[in-house]
Amino acid sequence: NSLEDWLAPYLVGVNSAKSLKQVNIAEALLAYLAWPLNQEIEQWLPTHFQLPTGSQKKIVYQPGHEPMLSVRMQEVFGEQSSPTVALGKKTVVLELLSPAQRPLQRTSNLASFWSGAYLEVKKEMKGRYPKHVWPDDPA
Incomplete structure (x- = not known):
């Protein structure tokens, strides 16, 4: 061709x-490209990540930057660790958003975020978004 x-x-x-x-x-x-090669590329560099809510969000790849996923914080409640690409060799940076889609925090270590900085973010968000659920243990 x-x-x-x-x-x-x-x-x-x-x-x-x-x-x-x-x-x-x-x-x-x-x-x-041939179908098998497409499948291999998708395994190494997936275009989307499936969230615990069932929805899929696009992973953004930019030269010189870590892969990033922007997602409302509530959509990763239940997720214990950060997503990875490259067959688990590269961690995706999570840009955690408020219910209004505003950036709250970026992390490449979701487990550490849940046990640390989340407590402060939760306090602030509970006051600003009282109708939303802010669990004590989101993991």
Whole structure:
């Protein structure tokens, strides 16, 4: 297969540098690869993480930064440790958000957060969001 064969469908309607930036090159490359290789990439670098609530959140990968997952704090209640990628070799940084989707804390060690800083965050959030559940032991 040539470059034109696999990339052309992703370039339909591209007529400027701005529209070229909107092309999802990663998606095009994954579509080009064989299914077994796609599966292996997904095992190493999953695009999403399934939360205890059942919903899935996108893992953000940026060059020079740790993989990150932004999630409302309540959605990780019940989770004892931080998620990992690269078959457990790389910890995902959790950006824990308030019920209003505002950043509260970033951690790559969820167990330590639950046993430490969470107690202060819980006090503040209980006052600000009294209708939400703030368990004593969220893990």
